[in-house]
Amino acid sequence: MNSEHLLHHKVSRLYLHYLFPTLLAMASNSLYCLADVYFVSIGAGSTGLAAMNIAMPVFMIYSAIGLTFGVGGATIMSIAEGNKNTLLRNQAFSLSMVLNISIGLIVAILGTMFADTFAYALGSSEALLLDVKQYLIPVNMGAFVFVLNYAGAVLLRNDHAPKLAMIATITGNLSNVVLDYIFVIVLKQGLQGAAIATVLGTLISVLCMSIHFIRKQHTVHFQWNCMKVSLIKRMCMNGSGSGILELSAGIVILVFNFVILQYADEQFLASFAIVTNIAFVLKGLLNGFAQAAQPIISTNYGANNKIRAQEAFFVSLWYSGLFSLCIYILCLLFPKEVASIFANQDQELIILAGKGIMYYFSGLVSTALLTMYLYYFQSIESGRIATILAVCKGFIFVLLFLWGLLWLFGVSAIWFCVPLAETITLFIAWWIRKRGMKNE
Numbered sequence: 001m002n003s004e005h006l007l008h009h010k011v012s013r014l015y016l017h018y019l020f021p022t023l024l025a026m027a028s029n030s031l032y033c034l035a036d037v038y039f040v041s042i043g044a045g046s047t048g049l050a051a052m053n054i055a056m057p058v059f060m061i062y063s064a065i066g067l068t069f070g071v072g073g074a075t076i077m078s079i080a081e082g083n084k085n086t087l088l089r090n091q092a093f094s095l096s097m098v099l100n101i102s103i104g105l106i107v108a109i110l111g112t113m114f115a116d117t118f119a120y121a122l123g124s125s126e127a128l129l130l131d132v133k134q135y136l137i138p139v140n141m142g143a144f145v146f147v148l149n150y151a152g153a154v155l156l157r158n159d160h161a162p163k164l165a166m167i168a169t170i171t172g173n174l175s176n177v178v179l180d181y182i183f184v185i186v187l188k189q190g191l192q193g194a195a196i197a198t199v200l201g202t203l204i205s206v207l208c209m210s211i212h213f214i215r216k217q218h219t220v221h222f223q224w225n226c227m228k229v230s231l232i233k234r235m236c237m238n239g240s241g242s243g244i245l246e247l248s249a250g251i252v253i254l255v256f257n258f259v260i261l262q263y264a265d266e267q268f269l270a271s272f273a274i275v276t277n278i279a280f281v282l283k284g285l286l287n288g289f290a291q292a293a294q295p296i297i298s299t300n301y302g303a304n305n306k307i308r309a310q311e312a313f314f315v316s317l318w319y320s321g322l323f324s325l326c327i328y329i330l331c332l333l334f335p336k337e338v339a340s341i342f343a344n345q346d347q348e349l350i351i352l353a354g355k356g357i358m359y360y361f362s363g364l365v366s367t368a369l370l371t372m373y374l375y376y377f378q379s380i381e382s383g384r385i386a387t388i389l390a391v392c393k394g395f396i397f398v399l400l401f402l403w404g405l406l407w408l409f410g411v412s413a414i415w416f417c418v419p420l421a422e423t424i425t426l427f428i429a430w431w432i433r434k435r436g437m438k439n440e
Contacts, residue, residue: 060250066150072239082302172205241386248394363419
C-alpha cells in the first residue's frame, strides 16, 4: 500500500484494508484490559479493583502524550505525502519519535520518584494507598514504553504498515494475558504482578514494531534537523484533540472516583471500575474506526482531493455507528451477564455494575460518531476545532452534568454524565462541520 493507492483506489475498500488490522489490534487491547480486570478480581478482590481503577487514569496520561505527538505527527506525514514533500514527512516522523521518547522518560522518572504524591493526586485514600502503589509504581517505571506503544502503532499505519502494527499489538497483548496469569494466579503477586505483566507485554509490542525499521521496510527516515518550533506547534495543534480526549477520560475517572468515595462506598467504586474498564476497551475500538480513516483522509486532503477525504469520513461514520449500536443492544440485553465476568460471583457487585452498563453506554452511538468527527477535524488539520470539541466533551459538559445531576438525583445519576456530555458535543460538531461546508 502506497500513496497512489490512497489517492486512487476505492475508498470503502481502502478503509477496510486499514480497518481490519486496526480493529484486531484494538480488540487485542480489549483482551488484555479485560484480562487485567478479571485476574485482579480473582487475585485481589473488590479492593484490588478499586485500587486499580484509581490508578487507571495514568494510562490515559500516557495515551494522551503518545496520541498527541503520534496522531499529530502522522497527520503531517500523510498530508506531506499527498503533496509530495518527502523532507517534511521525514521531519514529522523524527520529531514525533524524539518528543515521545523524551517526555515518556521524564514521566517515568518523576512518576517513580514521587509515587505517593502521584497516588494521592489520582484520588487515592489513605486506606487504599498501599494497594494503589503496588500497581502504580511498576506501571510508572515503564511510562516511556506505553507512550511509544501508543504513538508507534499510529506512525506505522501512516508508513503503510497497518498489518505489522496489528501483529505487534496482538503479540504484546496476548503476552500480557499469559503474563497476567503467571504473575497474578501462579506466583500470587496480586496488583503488582498485574502491573509488571502489563509493562512487559507492552515492551514486547514495541520491540515487534521495531522490526519495521530493522528490516528496512520503512519509507520514512530519521532527520536530525527536525527540532523546529513551527513543526512542534503544528504537531501539537493536530494531535491535541486526541490528547485532550484521552486526558479528559482520565480526569473524569479521577473526579468520579473522588465523588463516589465521598457519597458512596468501595463496592460502588468497584462497579464503576468494571464499567470504566469496559468503556476503556470500547473507546479503543472506536479510536480504531477513526484511525483507519485518518491516513486516507489526510493523504487525499494533502493532494487537494477533498471529495475522497469526505467519502472516507462518511464511511467511518457508518461503520462505527453500526458497530456501537450493536454493542449497546447487547449491553441492554445482557448487562448482568457482562458484569458477572468481572465480579467474581459477588451478587451485589453484579447488580450495581449491570445497572451501570445499561446507563453509562446509553450514549455509545454518540461516542462513536463524535470520535469520527474529532479525528476528521484533526486529519484535515483543523486541530483548533478538534481541541474545542474535546474540551467541551471531556471537561465542560461532563463536569457540569456531574454537578447538576449529583445535586438533583444523587450519586446514582453519575452514570448519565458522560452520555449526555457526548451527545451535546456531537450536535455541536455536526453544526460546525455543516457550517464549514456551507462556507466552502
